[in-house]
Amino acid sequence: MNQRGSLLTQPLQPPSAGRVLLYLGLFVLGLAVGVAGSLLQGAWFPGGLLLALAGEAGLCLGGGLATRGRGGSIAPAAGWLIAVILLTASRPEGDFLFGAGGGSYLFLLGGMAVAVICATLGQGWQPGGRDVRLGK
Template sequence: MSGRTRPASSVLAQPLRPPSLGRAALYLALFVLGAATGVAGALLQPAWFPGGLLLALAAEAGLCLGAGRATGRRGGAVAPAAGWALAVVLLTTSRPEGDFLFAAGSGSYLFLLGGIAVAVMCATLAPVRQPGGGTARLRK
């Protein structure tokens, strides 16, 4: 057993810390940007049915995947996805006057379910925190 062993205080053994003020502000800005993307997509997708739907879903995918890659963490992809989901869910509720934004057509359902699927895929593809250390494999 002639190999280096990890110290007990490895990166994964350390407790999680709350995010810094700058990172929290970044996540809040990404959340608001995701909400704005959700509202814009909800208005765009019924306008030009197949093209608007694809454009709205591509905008969400670009925002979530780009934010995850830019921050280097999965939280960067989850923050705009959560903002998108909250905005879209709030837009689906009808008002007491009977006004609503989403029609009962296939495009609206594809936008809702497709947006959720895109958010899950982007959050899954986002980079995760890796333990520090060398790039060599550990031996048993």
């Protein structure tokens, strides 16, 4: 049996400074991909839409692989979502970035779906060592 105890009984350790910087960097990259995708999806429809969603998927999956956890997928997805939500708001002058076309809605809903899929596919915590299988 595992001598360390259950995951629920272990005390939580604060993340290291490097890990916090990695998550912050992924968040900022998510912001950048959200802004770039917002501009790109309207410029070259439908290729720009597919490229923008592929960029977000690559960043979220890459973040999950880099951190070996779901947090690496969630950090850029949160940055993407914040950037896109801020860009959908119209300004007092009447200017806006997103039109009311189907491409904009596909970008918004497709991007949210990509973020959820990538966070779901992210690697969770897996125990290691000889005691991984029960009964051995």
